[in-house]
Amino acid sequence: MSDFPEYDEIHAISDIHMGGNRLDFQILRETKRLANYIGWVGRQRSGGRVALVLNGDIIDTLAEDIHGYVAVDEAVATIQRIMKDPSFTGIWKALADFVKLEGHTLIIIIGNHDIELSFPIVQRLIITYLAGADLAARARIEFSTTGAGYTCMVGNARVYCTHGNEVDAWNYNRYEDLAKVGRRLNVSRSLDPSEWYPNAGTRMVKEVMNDVKRRFAWIDLLKPETSAAIGTLLVLDPSQVSKIGKLLSIVGEKVQGQKQADQRLSAEGFQQPSQDTTLPFTADRLLGPNLKAGILGAKASDGRSAEDMLLAAEENFNRPNANIAAAADSTLGTPQLILDSLTGWMRGVGKDEALRRALKDWLANDKTFDISDQDDTYKQVTAAVGSPIDFIITGHTHLERAIDMGGGRYYFNSGTWIRLLQFTGTMLKDTASFKPVYDVLINGKMEVIDQAKFGNEPFVMDQTSAVSIREENDSVVGRLTHVVGDGSGTPVEIKKFTGK
Template sequence: MHTSIYVISDLHLGGSPGENGRPGFQICPPRTHVLLKQFIDRLPGRTPSSDTRLVIAGDIVDFLAEEPFLAFTPDPETARKKLARILDDTAQVWEALQRFAKRDGALTLMLGNHDIELALPGVRQLFLDRMGPGRIDFIYDNEAFTCGPVLIEHGNRFDEWNAVPHGALRRVRSQLSRALPVKPEFPVLPGSRLVIDVMNPLKRQYAFIDLLKPEDAGALPIVAALGAAGFRDVWQFFQRFRQTWAVDFDENREPQDQEFIGAGDQSDQQLFDLAQDIASGGDAAQVGAVSDFLGQVAEAVSDKVRAARRSALFKAIRSTVNKHRDAFAVDKELDTYLTPARAAAAAGFKVVVYGHTHLAKHVRLGANSDAMPVYLNSGTWADLMRMPDAIWQADADRAASALTAFVAELESNALDNWRRGVPTYVKIDLDDNIVCAADVYFADSDAQERVTTGALMQKLSGGSSHG
């Protein structure tokens, strides 16, 4: 039988809209909900000679974007209310999934790191009730989804900031199922704490912060240069994280400790050091005072201070040029994800699919030019934002001028020229469990357009708003 597997991930449905039609805390806005509904409605159902499976590989909804903002919502009633609000606000997506199930399509739902609460007993039941009847399964206990030579998972367990301690989560589920108090508390993820304690407050001041990619420590020098008041909190949080969360990977980036996946990334340390230097003028002891001073510029910014801020920002951005470019290179991926993908290939899998990073990828895993085995990343349905190419040009004066114009829009939260919805999906075709084709495609039309670096850069280029 012929089987087509479609993989999408990182929908991040949820969050309140902002004022005057702005997205606010929605990183997957209503215009993308429409595209998602249309994509699901185009999927064929099962026939006597073919089958179709849709895998939604984690971060389906976003509890971190729902008020009250919590790094983890252990109270089942509060979590149910958050989910119910998301389901109501994005009803067209769930209705499309129900129609797909009625066509006898198979639906596999997977847990990510922004939707951990979906695994909790009462929340999970509400979620599955909304799906309705059909060939629907929900994987929420750290398993990967496999279909013959295909392996699919969210990918967060290889990320030291966002690996879910599933042993602790099982304990919480067990306690809640018996109406027992959750003791000890669930050890919330460092990445979730970063979102709640730092990113969400910064987002009120700088709406771009969770749209820039790469979405990790690479954004912190930029935030420091902008004088964001939360920079000191970021630094203190990072120090606590390094002391309490870091554990070792083995050679395949599997966790040595069954609860966590860890190991400090020295590039994170270097980026924090750069941010610290920018904020303090080279004296780390002054970082708090200087960032507090810079934080006042929103109220009264002299030309001199503005120039100093932009000079620091220019230094921060130019120092990360290779990291930024590689993030959007479809044929390049971090070893964080390639190492476990190669281990999966060595175990016999021909196609390895992750999500989590929000960056679509197609990287061959073999030693030669064979199409298989291959690593694919399904990308995201959340919005992205990429800095304009002019910032990276060799002529420093022209680059600085381009940066000045770009930062002026960032400072005023005028993001329409730079915010882009570029949803992507993976499609894998199998005949009797033999892979015929596997690639990642753009989902913003019914044409099956492969994601390439050039096409992705074009869709992300600034100057006019898409959709």
């Protein structure tokens, strides 16, 4: 008997992001398709052993109106609101129907937008909501919320699933601190907001992105964690400059999990992560080269050239023992420089040209839709996984991947179910070609984004991804697929690997 659960087949999806109590904050569109896909998985392998893996960021509490950065006292109410939201009720019903099926197991893995899943009271809520008092159905629901991922066997192949934020310094979960919050809740104690130190990605979302999203709903559909995205935000809303200045101190932050104190029996002493700005600050890193090139000719309010101020700011940020937070607020600091130079330059070229340049920086050397690209998540996760693992499945990046690692081992990223926007070279070629795109973006509303077409192609891509690992004819076959139509039919195969 194996040390790990055994299945005839598993199906993995991730980055569903159910959440947002207003429609413009809901980035999941294909809700009916998802509910039907869950039903399709439930119909596979009658009499066999089937697992559905929800591989992180299943809900999105960062899109909810919670106090602070993590829902503690309001965790149950927040999850209940998401479950009862008319946009998502069909999905939860499909999951409830799934766990009623004999031989079928639902595995829920934590991500970085749904960290409340680690709380015992939330897990109990979900189990009761899906299975009620049915003990057999309750036993078919498993959680993996300690950062260990989930390992199982399909045939003679070992499969490892993890969300992927574990290797992302911006979005790393401090699992020991989450366990302490769970202990607080279990003994009817609360958490003072000052005790919780959020990761850099959470701060970016809560302190900057959510404000921008209220005006420009589409901003969430691009990966905003990249540094060049800051230039895009500044073009859209220069008032964000003060908040971005505060975030500069954590750009390049390296979270050193091995240095965290292991205090498993304590509910005290929340760990403040190490901040190691090992990546030097540069204007290119912050703005991107295209946007920087545009502002270099501008003059600051005191008459200095933008180039002189950029150089001064970089020296200020990178000098030994510099106080980065103070530097960001100083007269030489980058925020005021950006505000002066960017707004001055934009008076001459217009906001549409500024945004076009910012987007070109954002998408430079773009390999978003190259399923064979060995991105950072691939490199770091595969480096941490031992050779006995035959199939690795991640999520987190929203970028689907299918890579042959060699030696009969394979890597998949299950992509996402949220809306995806694709900017082509033609769209960003020049100001004239970008103008119709700009008009849609500056409108900002999700329904306009959904209806937009350029060159007879929808602006929002019709792409919802899944990964399956199945035992077939004495072999184990892994597939990256697209779920299409209403989701009730067999997904379309994109890439197939046959293992041992």
